[in-house]
Amino acid sequence: MTFAIPNGADGLPDNAGVGGGGVAYIFVQSMGSHWATFVLFISASAQFFCATSCMTSASRMTFAFSRDGAIPGSKRWSALNSKRVPANAVMLVGVVAAIVTLPALIKVNIGTADAPLIIPVAFYAVTSIAVIGLYLAFAIPIYLRWRHGENFDVGSWNNGSKYKWMNPIAVAEILIVSIVLMLPVTPFAVPFHDGFAWKYVNYAPIVTVGALILLAIWWSTSAKHWFKGPKHTIDEAVLEAFDDKLTAD
Secondary structure, eight states, X not given: OOTTOOBOTTSSBOHHHHHHHHHXXXXXXXXXXXXXXXXXXXXXXXXXXXXHHHXXXXXXXXXXXXXXXXXXXXXXXXXXXXXXXXXXXXXHHHHHHHHHHGGGGSOOBSSOSSSOOBOOHHHHHHHHHHHHHHHHHHXXXXXXXXXXXXXXXXXXXXXXXXXXXXXXXXXHHHHHHHHHHTSOSSGGGSTTOTTOOGXXXXXXXXXXXXXXXXHHHHIIIIIHHHOXXXXXXXXXXXXXXXXXXXXXX
């Protein structure tokens, strides 16, 4: 993708065009509109299925945490409808996702009225939030595995002694990517810039860091005093028998 960026009239890479149109601009300039449309259709279809899987996963986790009483309003979000579907949890995730995406209704033009250059700031922010959240979820067990060392109770599939150097590299990569995804997408998004306006701001760090701060405050002031961990819905004897079978296998 980087090598396919077309040059502008000055002979230099047209970074402004890429900033406004993203990979779509590169596809159209390099492949023509017909092939670009075909490739973008494949990409859009993949994004649709990705969004569906994210909705499914987020709803399932919301239901699971609510079932354990770990979320405010747990009784409502853990409720099942007549088809045993956590419909309330699904609706909650959908509404929150829609609220986070609301800035997409604001047109962001970094060009001029005669030569507009529209950039999808909200799309960049929402995808960054999703990636950062997913990456941080990966980083937690990776870091804990490295920190606890040989005292960590590993499963049947693990990276053996290689964790000593692989895990720190993985965590460092996650932190670097997360920081990159929080950076402004245009100079107008930098505070104290002459043309600064909130519509240009990549709000991924605001949502991500803000959510982590609120969760930390909630945990420190309330949740840690009453949350005792996941609720067991399976008899301990069944779990022990299952573990014994896995050990034997």
